[in-house]
Amino acid sequence: MTTATAPPPALTPETAARRADGTLEAFRAQLDRVAGCTRPIRLSGWSGQADTRTGEIRRTFDSATQPDGTILIPCGNRRASVCPSCSYTYAGDAWQIVHSGLTGGRGVPAEVAEHPGLFVTVTAPSFGMVHTRNAGKGRPARTCHRLSGTCPHGQPVGCWRTHDDPADPLLGQALCLACYDLTGAVLWNATAARLWKRTVDLAYRRMAAQVGMPALGYTRRDGTRRVGLRDLIRISYVKVAEGQQRALIHYHAVMRLDGFDRDNPDAWPPPPAWATGKLLAACWRWAVERAREPCPSPTGAGAHDARWGEQHDEQHIAVDGGAELDGDTTMTGRRLSPQAVGNYLAKYTTKSVADGGALDRPIRKTADLFAVLPFLNPHQAAMVKTAWTLGGRRHLEALRLRANAHQYGYRGHWLTKSRRYSTTFGACRQERRDWNRTHDSAGNPRTPLDAWNRPLENDTGDEVIALGSWRFEGAGYRLAGDAQLAAMAADLARSRREAARDARDTARPS
Ligand SMILES: [Zn+2]
Ligand SMILES: [Zn+2]
Ligand SMILES: [Zn+2]
Known part of the structure; x- marks a missing residue:
């Protein structure tokens, strides 16, 4: 592993304070360890170990140093x-989560690569006309809306422009905000996560009907079992939410068809031969077109159903150009590689819903709301304001629209997965901690030692108990110059990580 060495600290104003009190080198080492995090948590305290046989306590680290x-x-x-x-x-962890579910690794057996896989996208329905490129990604734009006349608010109902530039700020914005169903859009966002669950459930039931068995198995009175679909297969998935320009959520997801063994529910057996990717795709499409989830009404009277938009997409995922398409002619021939799918989804997990970071944090009070609005385009501002206003209505309390106004009312997580799909963020973090414990900063293996310099096999030995006491001192950097040093450390960390990744990629047999 090659390690780029940091250039010696320059005599700049940002280093002056640390230079003066002699903490510059130690502080740069700290920045290195957090890879130049923009707003770290500062803690004071100590950690140590107690020897359970002698009762002796030794401090191994004290922040006073x-x-x-x-x-x-x-x-x-x-x-x-x-x-x-x-x-x-x-993003790296998200990539691992997505990728290991397609190719195995991180506790998932490599055989899952043989299971049928799908990459799907579901979108929100229309809540009124918005400026559009009328074209898929990378294709030339066509005229936005070819309509003449004006709406009741005196706005033209059409837009005869062609929005060539995909970054055109008009894209996604309503032609007339007064005509646009802002309330419907916010409540849809708030319902999207439940609609997804409903759709997965419906896909199971459709598949069960197709193969002629109940979705859920049950035990008959005579003790025999009526086998159900969920006794035999599982639809495992990881899904990533993306905030579209029109301030609505849509989902990209990887689905994998697994076998299921009731006696060994944590295994990943292959699915039965009849459970093909083609069957999954057909049943999923069927479910997407029909799934309905009750959506509360803005007034409390009556209710309507949330459903998906007409635009949805299903593509087969090919692992090493393996399994055939099962003769599925209903889909385009394009097949995606696990690498590409991992990159695509990981990229979305780090996106903000609005440029400039105005919506990166929850809005806590009305004053904050009005401080944020000037940084948003009129469409986004109207969505945030609508979520805030609806959030004040008692019958909508359960939707927590104020707490989620900064994400247009969407209250799900940005990456979620079914339990069996693959590993978790927590497991990725633990793996990093274990690596750091058992390797030095140059990446060479080392044996972790306890406070008495005895080899420590793991954290939970009975001979020593870990002790510690920590106090929160603040978030972010204390000195203005520190933040600038952190930005430099972040750049350096990034180039190191990219170099390491390139080295890994070239070392991997193609
Ligand atoms: Zn950070
Ligand atoms: Zn337009
Ligand atoms: Zn109008």
């Missing part, structure tokens, strides 16, 4: 606009 008497803990934010460094780590 550190600059300012504190240690730094990375913020862990997923958004690139908040913390480029932590979001890079987050």
Whole structure:
């Protein structure tokens, strides 16, 4: 492993304070460890170990020895606009979660690569006309809306422009905000996660009907079992939410068809031969077109159903160009590689819903709301305001629209997965901690030692007990110059990580 060495600190104003009190080198080492996190947590305290046989306690670390008497803990934010460094780590973990579910690894057997896989996209329905390119990604734009006349608010109902530039700020914005169903759009966002669950359930039931068995098995009175679909298969998935320009959520997801063994529910057996990718795709499509989830009404009177938009997409995923398409002619021939799918989904997990980071944090009070609105385009501002207003209505309390106004009312997580799909963020973090414990900064293996310099096999031995006491001292950097040093450390960490990744990729047999 090659390690780029940091250039010696320049005599710049940002280093002056640390230079003066002699903490510059130690502080730079701290920044190195948190990879230049933008807004780390500062803690003071100590950690140590107790020998259970002798009762002796030894401190192994005390923050009093550190600059300012504190240690730094990375913020862990997923958004690139908040913390480029932590979001890079987050995206890497997201990639691992998606990829290991397709190819195996991280506790998932390699055989899952043989299971049928799908890459699907589901979108929100229309809540009124918005400026559009009328074209898929990478294709030339066509005229936005070819309509003449004006709406009741005196706005033209058409837009005869062609929005060539995919970054055109008009894209996604309503032609007339007064005509646009803002309330419907916010309530749809708030219902999207439940609609997804409903759709998966419906796909199971459709598949059960197709193969002629109940979705859920049951035990008959005579003790025999009526086998159901869920006794035999599982639809495992990982899904990523994306905030579209029109301030609505849509989902990209990887689905995998697994076998299921009731006697060994944690295994990943192959699915039965009849459970093909073609069957999954057909049943999923069927479910997407029909799934309905009750959506509360803005007034409390009556209710309507949330459903998906007409645009949805299903593509087969090919692992090493393996299994055939089962003669499925209903889909385009394009097949995606696990690598590409991992990159695609990981990229989305670090995106913010609005440029400039105005919506990167929850809005807590009305004053904050009005401070945020000027940084949004009129469409986004109207969506956030609508979510805030609806959130004040008692019958909608359960939707927590105020707490989620900064994500247009969407209250799900940005990456979720079914339990069996693959590994978790928590497991990825643990693996990093274990690696750091058992390797030095140059990546060479080392044996972790306890406070008495005895080899420590793991944290939970009975001979020593870990002790410690930590106190929160603040978030972010204490000195203005520190933040600038952190930005430099983040750049350096990034180039190191990219070099390491390139080295890994070239070492991998193609
Ligand atoms: Zn951070
Ligand atoms: Zn337009
Ligand atoms: Zn109008």
